[in-house]
Amino acid sequence: MTGSPGSSGLxxxxxxPATRTYWEEKMYTLRQELISSPKRVGTYLGDPTLDVMxxxxxxxxxxxxxxxxxxxxxxxxxxxxxxxxxGSKGDPPLPPVAAILCGVYKIDEHAFYMGPDGNWxxxxxxxxxxxSKATCLLGPSAEELFxxxxxxxxxNIRELVEMGRSGDRRKLKGIYTDSEHGPLLKLRHVxxxxxxxxxxxxxxxxxxxxxxxxxxxxxGWPVKKKQSKIAIKKMFNKFKVLTLPAFDLVGDPIxxxxxxxxxxxxxxxxxxxxxxxxxGNSKDRRSLSDTIVADLANIRVYVPPRLKPAAYAKQAKxxxxxxxxxxxISPKKIRAASTT
Numbered sequence: 648m649t650g651s652p653g654s655s656g657l658x659x660x661x662x663x664p665a666t667r668t669y670w671e672e673k674m675y676t677l678r679q680e681l682i683s684s685p686k687r688v689g690t691y692l693g694d695p696t697l698d699v700m701x702x703x704x705x706x707x708x709x710x711x712x713x714x715x716x717x718x719x720x721x722x723x724x725x726x727x728x729x730x731x732x733x734g735s736k737g738d739p740p741l742p743p744v745a746a747i748l749c750g751v752y753k754i755d756e757h758a759f760y761m762g763p764d765g766n767w768x769x770x771x772x773x774x775x776x777x778x779s780k781a782t783c784l785l786g787p788s789a790e791e792l793f794x795x796x797x798x799x800x801x802x803n804i805r806e807l808v809e810m811g812r813s814g815d816r817r818k819l820k821g822i823y824t825d826s827e828h829g830p831l832l833k834l835r836h837v838x839x840x841x842x843x844x845x846x847x848x849x850x851x852x853x854x855x856x857x858x859x860x861x862x863x864x865x866x867g868w869p870v871k872k873k874q875s876k877i878a879i880k881k882m883f884n885k886f887k888v889l890t891l892p893a894f895d896l897v898g899d900p901i902x903x904x905x906x907x908x909x910x911x912x913x914x915x916x917x918x919x920x921x922x923x924x925x926x927g928n929s930k931d932r933r934s935l936s937d938t939i940v941a942d943l944a945n946i947r948v949y950v951p952p953r954l955k956p957a958a959y960a961k962q963a964k965x966x967x968x969x970x971x972x973x974x975x976i977s978p979k980k981i982r983a984a985s986t987t
Contacts, residue, residue: 713743779838785917804832846887893909912953923939
């Protein structure tokens with residue numbers, strides 16, 4: 648997919664009703680804290696005051712480009728220069744820290760591959776199951792307050808993507824996928840990683856007959872497809888599962904067997920990073936492409952699928968801080984915020 652979402656102009660911040668319900672207060676407070684809370688993590692791209700072109704910069708590391716804040720980019724470039732000026736002795740600079748971006752979306756019910764099987768198709772894909780990624784498409788939030796930010800989100804992401812492209816009109820891959828609602832942002836999460844030496848030793852130290860059926864362990868990972876069940880057995884004692892950093896509104900982790908039921912069609916707050924690769928043979932322009940991906944850092948459900956906000960508000964009143972990406976959203980804090 649090479650297109651990008653259209654834009655019909657920049658919207659201002661959504662207007663608020665004179666009298667708000669408990670649920671409207673909760674959503675309003677969440678949005679305000681995503682924009683201005685001292686405890687916030689990352690940058691909320693629905694903020695109409697942002698100028699992303701002055702805030703972020705793409706930084707080359709090895710064969711990958713990483714979107715960073717301008718401060719991180721400057722520090723990394725200075726460290727690289729110092730390393731080269733010193734004759735490239737000692738340890739090279741660590742990779743630049745990717746900027747954390749944030750938006751509130753509805754997970755599209757089509758092309759949903761955020762379950763334990765990921766997006767692997769043994770009949771079409773050339774790679775093995777170990778290369779499977781969990782993916783989904785992000786559309787406009789069903790929640791009115793965040794729905795009004797959707798055009799701003801798209802504009803900012805589109806500008807960041809254009810900043811990272813090679814500039815020779817090569818194909819753009821990875822970041823958008825066509826849907827019945829037009830091109831949507833594609834989110835991905837790497838599901839498996841190879842065990843390091845310490846982890847391998849830890850496995851060897853376990854009793855030979857131990858049976859770990861925890862859903863978050865590779866032996867208990869709840870894949871559904873027959874081919875996935877066969878393939879994952881070959882990964883035992885070699886790879887580990889990287890569970891989705893997914894939480895419900897009160898901050899409780901979502902179990903892997905519930906990913907599809909809880910996430911598909913839900914309104915979610917998503918934190919993610921952007922990475923870029925140039926792919927293809929420079930001698931064959933038709934093979935060249937810019938591949939840009941949105942890598943999941945954190946996802947939190949605001950409204951579950953097929954559940955009206957008013958009904959969900961009753962469940963959301965028991966709030967404890969478990970998810971570090973989201974500021975506290977307790978009713979007490981909401982009431983305090985509404986009086987300021």
